[in-house]
Amino acid sequence: MVNRDSSLDPEPGLERSRTDDKRPEGALADDRTQDGLRIASRSATPEEHALIVRDQRFDRQHKTARWWHSNDPVATAWYNSVSASLPRGEAFFIDTLKAFRADLPPRLAAEVKVFTRQEINHTREHVAFNRLVQDHGYDVESIDRGIHDMLALTAGRPPEFNLAITIALEHFAAIISRQLLAYPEYLAGADPVAADVWRWHATEEIEHKGLVYDVWLHATRDWSAWKRWKVRSLIAVLITRKYFGNRVRDAIGLLMQDGFDRRTARRKLRAFLWWKPGMMRRMFFEWAAILKPGFHPWQHDDRALIGLDTSPYSDAVMPAE
Ligand SMILES: [Fe+2]
Numbered sequence: 001m002v003n004r005d006s007s008l009d010p011e012p013g014l015e016r017s018r019t020d021d022k023r024p025e026g027a028l029a030d031d032r033t034q035d036g037l038r039i040a041s042r043s044a045t046p047e048e049h050a051l052i053v054r055d056q057r058f059d060r061q062h063k064t065a066r067w068w069h070s071n072d073p074v075a076t077a078w079y080n081s082v083s084a085s086l087p088r089g090e091a092f093f094i095d096t097l098k099a100f101r102a103d104l105p106p107r108l109a110a111e112v113k114v115f116t117r118q119e120i121n122h123t124r125e126h127v128a129f130n131r132l133v134q135d136h137g138y139d140v141e142s143i144d145r146g147i148h149d150m151l152a153l154t155a156g157r158p159p160e161f162n163l164a165i166t167i168a169l170e171h172f173a174a175i176i177s178r179q180l181l182a183y184p185e186y187l188a189g190a191d192p193v194a195a196d197v198w199r200w201h202a203t204e205e206i207e208h209k210g211l212v213y214d215v216w217l218h219a220t221r222d223w224s225a226w227k228r229w230k231v232r233s234l235i236a237v238l239i240t241r242k243y244f245g246n247r248v249r250d251a252i253g254l255l256m257q258d259g260f261d262r263r264t265a266r267r268k269l270r271a272f273l274w275w276k277p278g279m280m281r282r283m284f285f286e287w288a289a290i291l292k293p294g295f296h297p298w299q300h301d302d303r304a305l306i307g308l309d310t311s312p313y314s315d316a317v318m319p320a321e
């Protein structure tokens with residue numbers, strides 16, 4: 001449900017979304033401005049796709065075990081490392097989009113509002129989750145400081161630069177989310193409440209995975225296709241590498257707090273990520289799709305996974321606006 005701009009040269013390889021093709025010629029939906037129609041052929045976001053806020057609060061009385069994932073310190077350390085990075089990371093995404101809101105077509109601006117509410121809720125629940133991790137004596141604050149220092153490097157950069165960073169990290173989040181929902185074995189054996197937090201978050205990450213990209217298409221509408229591709233791809237490689245490297249570093253740090261020496265921690269984590277269950281190996285090509293000219297997150301339509309959110313909290317689902 002996004003206003004899209006077709007007046008610009010699409011990046012080579014970008015196809016019109018199938019839903020765009022269904023629109024009767026010359027038809028204008030009430031809330032679709034001329035500007036909105038102009039974006040349409042460059043976004044693959046399904047026309048009827050809507051974002052909703054699932055304002056879920058997970059049980060604050062629930063205490064997780066130190067190794068809440070399958071009594072496995074390695075799996076636990078990985079998810080803890082990712083979770084510790086989220087509050088500041090998601091605040092950065094929200095701030096980045098805020099800089100573009102005033103200039104967006106109404107429908108896209110409305111979706112940014114929903115996105116913001118989703119990310120605020122994710123932050124709230126992950127702050128609570130991170131407190132549980134901290135209660136076991138892990139140093140979560142230093143991970144948070146690391147994210148702060150990394151994001152401090154973006155201060156004073158052009159907003160489009162920060163938008164490209166957000167695209168890279170949202171893409172990474174979306175494909176991890178797809179893995180989590182498509183392959184339940186990743187969270188099998190995890191603490192049930194913790195698993196619900198991850199599944200709920202994954203659901204909304206998939207749901208809004210095209211939004212930042214559509215804002216980007218609008219914000220860079222005066223750029224050449226070549227420049228758009230170059231900036232997006234370069235930043236995707238640099239930022240994902242940096243973010244992933246830091247998640248690995250921090251997971252190793254957490255494992256060392258469990259008594260592992262650095263070498264063993266690194267070896268075990270590498271096996272976990274790349275071999276068994278091997279999420280990084282399994283999602284590598286999906287990640288690499290961001291480097292293709294004409295990429296759009298919704299070229300991979302995984303909306304069916306959104307419906308899998310069957311936690312007891314799904315009753316709390318409510319329409320966004
Ligand atoms: Fe999120």
Ligand SMILES: [Fe+2]
Pocket residue numbers: 119170173204205208
């Ligand atoms: Fe997100």
